[in-house]
Amino acid sequence: MNAVVLKPSRDKAVRNRHHWVFSGAIRDLPEFENGAILPVLSAGGDLLGHGYFNRASSIAGRMVSFGGEPPEAAVRRSVERALALRTGFFDPALTNACRLINAEGDGLPGLVVDLYGDVLVLQVATLGMERLKPLILDLLTAAIKPRSVVERSDLPARSEEGLEGFEALLAGEPVEKVRILEAGIPYWVGLAQGQKTGFYLDQRESRKFVREFAAGRRVLNTFSYTGSFSVCALLGGAVRADSVDTSAAALELAQENFELNGLGADAGLFFTADVFEFLREPALDHDFIILDPPAFAKKKTDVVAACRGYKDVNRLAFQRVRAPGLVLTFSCSHFVDEVLFQQVVFQAAHEAGRRVRILQKHRQALDHPVNIYHPETAYLKGFLLYVD
């Protein structure tokens, strides 16, 4: 049979429903075309499931089904279950944007799908998922009936798969930006040139927290992107919320988000600046600093350098925050787990010589499920810190 056979001592992860097959775990690889779905067998000949394979990728295979379930049926079922999981999560009159498919978190490696109002936005990371795209799109379109479907697969990781970045309108009318609602708050989501799929839905619960906790505070929202934390802080009664990002385009949309929410020009400043340099400026009087940097570790080998980046930015925030004050700090690198991130924050506190206490832990919002069998799906972790 045209199947992948795993080494005798290396099949535990797949038996435990982990989605990734590393080349080191493979005993026999048949002839196949990159991107093809193949059965995966144990050395003893048990059918462990099906995965799509790509010789060019460091993760040789990604499982789409386990046990005897045919792969196409499993993909259909994963899509149906992903939609079922989100049913009833949100009151559509208040929140109309959510993640519908969260890659391995929904059993569909290489695929992220977000819904912004009636616009569906896809991100495909792998060749194998590229082949499954038509099937999945048919299912989603039938279930959601979106006005437009946009693909924003401008991921650097695609080069490893032999794929170019790809951005296109797949169906419906062109959309440059779409207005969404989250917890009753409107935001613009840029689809022409935004980042990721356009909006950081994973921070929904932390935005809610900021709205509830910012009253009377002077907030500095670093790595602000389109300013959603700033908007929430101000609607929650912050005295001021300043936003810092290197992307002028993101800050332009942030200003539009202020206008959309009736927030005046005196509500906060927008700095097009590198946060590492900005935080070295002495004249800050913020007593609530939000740090939500991009993933500093994009691969495992980046972890040491990434931790240095996280440590530096947290140390600077601890030195700069007006005490007693709050720092809400995040890491969205899945290679930096919560234990490691806490150690980095400890080191930063130690170097800053400040007293730092953890008040709360934060994580990705509930429409970004973590697959218990595939813990790498837990990527966003945060701490609310009290600094005095």
Ligand code: SAH
């Ligand atoms: N908190 C945002 C998401 C942040 S994404 C939200 O909830 O919407 C990370 C942002 O950091 C991006 O907008 C990116 O442009 C910005 N960025 C990356 N490196 C930076 C740096 N060194 N200084 C300032 N901004 C940076």
